[in-house]
Amino acid sequence: xxxxxxxxxxxxxxxxxxxxxxxxxxxxxxxxxxxxxxxxxxxxxxxxxxxxxxxxxxxxxxxxxxxxxxxxxxxxxxxxxxxxxxxxxxxxxxxxxxxxxxxxxxxxxxxxxxxxxxxxxxxxxxxxxxxxxxxxxxxxxxxxxxxxxxxxxxxxxxxxxxxxxxxxxxxxxxxxxxxxxxxxxxxxxxxxxxxxxxxxxxxxxxxxxxxxxxxxxxxxxxxxxxxxxxxxxxxxxxxxxxxxxxxx
Ligand SMILES: [Zn+2]
Numbered sequence: 001x002x003x004x005x006x007x008x009x010x011x012x013x014x015x016x017x018x019x020x021x022x023x024x025x026x027x028x029x030x031x032x033x034x035x036x037x038x039x040x041x042x043x044x045x046x047x048x049x050x051x052x053x054x055x056x057x058x059x060x061x062x063x064x065x066x067x068x069x070x071x072x073x074x075x076x077x078x079x080x081x082x083x084x085x086x087x088x089x090x091x092x093x094x095x096x097x098x099x100x101x102x103x104x105x106x107x108x109x110x111x112x113x114x115x116x117x118x119x120x121x122x123x124x125x126x127x128x129x130x131x132x133x134x135x136x137x138x139x140x141x142x143x144x145x146x147x148x149x150x151x152x153x154x155x156x157x158x159x160x161x162x163x164x165x166x167x168x169x170x171x172x173x174x175x176x177x178x179x180x181x182x183x184x185x186x187x188x189x190x191x192x193x194x195x196x197x198x199x200x201x202x203x204x205x206x207x208x209x210x211x212x213x214x215x216x217x218x219x220x221x222x223x224x225x226x227x228x229x230x231x232x233x234x235x236x237x238x239x240x241x242x243x244x245x246x247x248x
Contacts, residue, residue, distance in 0.1 A: 004039065004061040013039045014062060018072045023063075032059045077128060084131050093120045096133035098149035098169055098177060105140035112138035112147055121175050126182040129208030135171070149177075 025031040036058040084095040138147040150164040
């Protein structure tokens with residue numbers, strides 16, 4: 001009988017199910033049977049003793065896995081937050097890495113090299129709130145062309161790519177970027193409900209629990225010199241050091 005553990009593909013499909021609907025499918029045999037069919041990519045139209053045994057075996061394997069690793073029920077957002085905080089503790093903010101997909105120099109065609117410097121950047125997301133990522137620069141040592149996320153520079157002059165607005169993030173400054181989905185969400189609200197940014201920003205901060213921070217520090221605290229502090233303080237969103245709120 002085919003088992004769950006012996007296949008990474010089946011495991012990844014089971015993890016997807018845990019993430020999507022939790023462990024509710026253990027409660028009813030017909031639900032377990034359907035989920036097994038999805039995980040194993042098999043259609044079981046006819047009931048038989050062999051099929052029933054396969055479903056029972058699948059259920060006990062999956063339940064054992066969950067017993068040993070209950071964090072498999074964590075949501076994407078929880079895992080993302082854990083990932084974010086872990087890499088911040090390691091001193092490498094990279095929950096999102098903003099880097100161009102350009103591989104070759106647009107002038108001489110040589111392969112671009114990645115500049116070793118990681119620049120921390122605050123990212124405003126529609127689902128994950130605000131967090132610290134980083135941006136990387138690629139360069140052509142010969143032509144001195146610097147390729148950034150969504151733009152490139154030569155002799156100190158900045159040029160934007162045609163596809164800049166199709167990227168996942170829009171870099172709004174040297175140290176901040178907005179997820180395009182968030183901007184689309186806001187633009188729809190603006191059009192439909194005429195909600196000004198001065199209203200939307202506190203709403204966003206409240207949703208991601210930044211209200212307390214705003215009250216303590218005030219929006220004037222926001223500045224570009226504190227990025228190093230952000231990386232330290234963000235693991236506790238109620239800390240006075242954390243200040244990744246959206247400002248009006
Ligand atoms: Zn070049």
